[in-house]
Amino acid sequence: MILTVTLNTALDITYRVRSLRPHASHRVSEVAERPGGKGLNVARVLAALGHEVTVTGFAGGHTGAVLRAMLAEAPGAPADALVPVSGATRRTVAVVDERTGDTTQLNEPGPQISPAEWAAFLGRYQELLPGASAVALCGSLPPGVPVGAYAGLVRAARSAGVPVLLDTSGEPLRRGVAARPDVIKPNTEELAELTGSHEPLRATQDARRRGAHAVVASLGADGLLAVTPEGHWRAAPPAPVHGNPTGAGDSAVAGLLSGLVERLPWPDRLARAAALSAATVRAPAAGEFDHAAYTELLGRVRVTGAAGAAQAGSGPSW
Amino acid sequence: MILTVTLNTALDITYRVRSLRPHASHRVSEVAERPGGKGLNVARVLAALGHEVTVTGFAGGHTGAVLRAMLAEAPGAPADALVPVSGATRRTVAVVDERTGDTTQLNEPGPQISPAEWAAFLGRYQELLPGASAVALCGSLPPGVPVGAYAGLVRAARSAGVPVLLDTSGEPLRRGVAARPDVIKPNTEELAELTGSHEPLRATQDARRRGAHAVVASLGADGLLAVTPEGHWRAAPPAPVHGNPTGAGDSAVAGLLSGLVERLPWPDRLARAAALSAATVRAPAAGEFDHAAYTELLGRVRVTGAAGAAQAGSGPSW
Numbered sequence: 001m002i003l004t005v006t007l008n009t010a011l012d013i014t015y016r017v018r019s020l021r022p023h024a025s026h027r028v029s030e031v032a033e034r035p036g037g038k039g040l041n042v043a044r045v046l047a048a049l050g051h052e053v054t055v056t057g058f059a060g061g062h063t064g065a066v067l068r069a070m071l072a073e074a075p076g077a078p079a080d081a082l083v084p085v086s087g088a089t090r091r092t093v094a095v096v097d098e099r100t101g102d103t104t105q106l107n108e109p110g111p112q113i114s115p116a117e118w119a120a121f122l123g124r125y126q127e128l129l130p131g132a133s134a135v136a137l138c139g140s141l142p143p144g145v146p147v148g149a150y151a152g153l154v155r156a157a158r159s160a161g162v163p164v165l166l167d168t169s170g171e172p173l174r175r176g177v178a179a180r181p182d183v184i185k186p187n188t189e190e191l192a193e194l195t196g197s198h199e200p201l202r203a204t205q206d207a208r209r210r211g212a213h214a215v216v217a218s219l220g221a222d223g224l225l226a227v228t229p230e231g232h233w234r235a236a237p238p239a240p241v242h243g244n245p246t247g248a249g250d251s252a253v254a255g256l257l258s259g260l261v262e263r264l265p266w267p268d269r270l271a272r273a274a275a276l277s278a279a280t281v282r283a284p285a286a287g288e289f290d291h292a293a294y295t296e297l298l299g300r301v302r303v304t305g306a307a308g309a310a311q312a313g314s315g316p317s318w
Numbered sequence: 319m320i321l322t323v324t325l326n327t328a329l330d331i332t333y334r335v336r337s338l339r340p341h342a343s344h345r346v347s348e349v350a351e352r353p354g355g356k357g358l359n360v361a362r363v364l365a366a367l368g369h370e371v372t373v374t375g376f377a378g379g380h381t382g383a384v385l386r387a388m389l390a391e392a393p394g395a396p397a398d399a400l401v402p403v404s405g406a407t408r409r410t411v412a413v414v415d416e417r418t419g420d421t422t423q424l425n426e427p428g429p430q431i432s433p434a435e436w437a438a439f440l441g442r443y444q445e446l447l448p449g450a451s452a453v454a455l456c457g458s459l460p461p462g463v464p465v466g467a468y469a470g471l472v473r474a475a476r477s478a479g480v481p482v483l484l485d486t487s488g489e490p491l492r493r494g495v496a497a498r499p500d501v502i503k504p505n506t507e508e509l510a511e512l513t514g515s516h517e518p519l520r521a522t523q524d525a526r527r528r529g530a531h532a533v534v535a536s537l538g539a540d541g542l543l544a545v546t547p548e549g550h551w552r553a554a555p556p557a558p559v560h561g562n563p564t565g566a567g568d569s570a571v572a573g574l575l576s577g578l579v580e581r582l583p584w585p586d587r588l589a590r591a592a593a594l595s596a597a598t599v600r601a602p603a604a605g606e607f608d609h610a611a612y613t614e615l616l617g618r619v620r621v622t623g624a625a626g627a628a629q630a631g632s633g634p635s636w
Binding site for chain 2: 062065
């Protein structure tokens with residue numbers, strides 16, 4: 001079982017409007033709703049790839065109840081190990097402008113988590129770890145969760161011998177990296193914020209020095225850049241893919257995790273992650289991936305680089 | 319008991335953001351939620367004025383359940399005679415830009431109403447009419463409700479001898495007016511759409527000729543213009559009021575209805591409606607009214623005009 005952690009789950013709402021104009025009134029032509037938060041998105045893609053998945057984190061209020069009901073009805077539904085909280089799960093609203101195709105995003109902050117609720121989560125996490133083949137820690141922290149939360153969760157996974165991937169940003173990422181996660185997957189902006197460098201290769205190498213065993217940077221249209229104990233590689237689709245990038249990073253995480261538990265060599269993991277990511281950008285619905293496009297792209301992703309190119313002996317590999 | 323009808327109830331959500339920029343991602347700093355739809359807003363103000371109120375219309379799905387729970391907890395809660403439907407009550411999202419104070423509005427279309435659900439509503443409405451001292455028909459129609467719906471509801475109220483106020487727009491207003499409601503309360507835009515005239519007095523008189531016994535036009539900062547069988551008047555606060563106009567029209571409707579059932583003369587009804595409307599614009603929360611401001615403004619609203627100024631003998635007065 002692969003475990004994904006989403007501390008700030010969300011009910012993702014997508015609105016289509018003819019043209020978004022600030023300070024005007026808009027009739028929404030189409031409404032879509034689905035369970036969200038990075039870890040739930042990762043779980044959805046893992047389930048579509050045939051993996052057994054368990055999701056944990058927090059859910060509460062009427063939005064939390066809707067999220068859990070939708071999760072249970074999803075095809076290949078992940079096991080629901082979410083911890084109930086008294087506050088309401090946040091909503092995110094994505095407003096798609098039909099004229100330009102652009103999206104405007106409104107993200108609620110999430111419920112206040114009490115110390116007792118945080119303790120309940122830590123108990124649940126410890127119970128779940130022994131059954132997990134890998135764990136992904138994903139997304140922002142809701143109010144009340146300590147900023148060093150991910151560092152503690154990384155250490156607990158490592159103590160339990162479970163490979164751990166961290167995908168977050170800002171101070172939670174900075175602290176989490178110092179706890180030596182097996183993989184981090186920052187995007188260009190998160191990587192620059194962590195390292196102070198806007199040069200991807202330099203920043204990726206610096207992120208490894210800060211503690212991450214492997215760093216897979218998602219560089220948008222430029223694909224993925226991986227610096228690992230086994231070597232470093234770039235993986236990119238043969239041509240830029242047009243569409244909606246929402247969820248592309250989460251699909252890449254699912255590709256990396258599934259490749260990890262299937263013990264694929266790094267180049268194959270990266271090809272899978274890049275193909276899933278591109279197939280997500282190309283899908284008509286935000287955050288979904290197009291299976292046919294994935295299969296087609298998988299054979300055409302170019303992976304360049306070499307094993308052993310990074311410093312050897314910098315940690316155990318899996 | 320005053321009956322308000324809201325066929326397209328809504329869960330009104332207000333987001334505060336630092337500055338709304340299309341195609342960017344925004345962190346919402348504050349989230350507020352309340353039961354909405356014009357008839358529910360009218361009921362809230364009537365309850366605050368001490369009137370017994372019953373609300374009917376449709377509610378369904380998880381948003382409908384939240385709306386009904388919040389309605390039950392409201393101070394001076396109106397009696398809930400909403401008819402359950404299988405579709406979900408719509409949400410409206412008002413995004414307040416903290417920098418400019420302006421609001422951007424996103425309105426979901428509302429649930430599809432089946433013929434059986436519409437028939438269930440008509441039965442409920444007929445049961446409620448005999449106990450009502452007045453009825454307000456408010457807002458847009460959800461998908462599936464016939465466009466002539468309000469015309470039928472106006473006729474049923476008139477047959478039952480219950481004074482009826484209609485506050486809607488477009489084709490539902492055009493058809494509803496022809497059924498001879500006692501009062502309509504269009505704003506400038508709705509009045510122009512109905513009559514083709516942008517000259518308020520001419521348009522208001524034309525709306526009467528189309529069937530409305532009395533027309534009270536809300537002219538924004540210019541206050542109210544009333545053309546009734548008893549005379550015509552203008553009512554306006556002593557100086558323009560600054561703030562958020564959301565719900566100002568609904569407060570005016572509550573002022574008119576309460577004055578009607580209390581058998582106040584038209585100038586007093588209009589003074590109350592104009593003061594409530596201005597006190598709503600001035601309140602910090604959208605759609606609420608400021609009690610102290612209302613009391614203060616009530617004594618200062620100027621009502622000008624004269625009894626008998628309109629054509630006499632054009633229908634029964636109440």
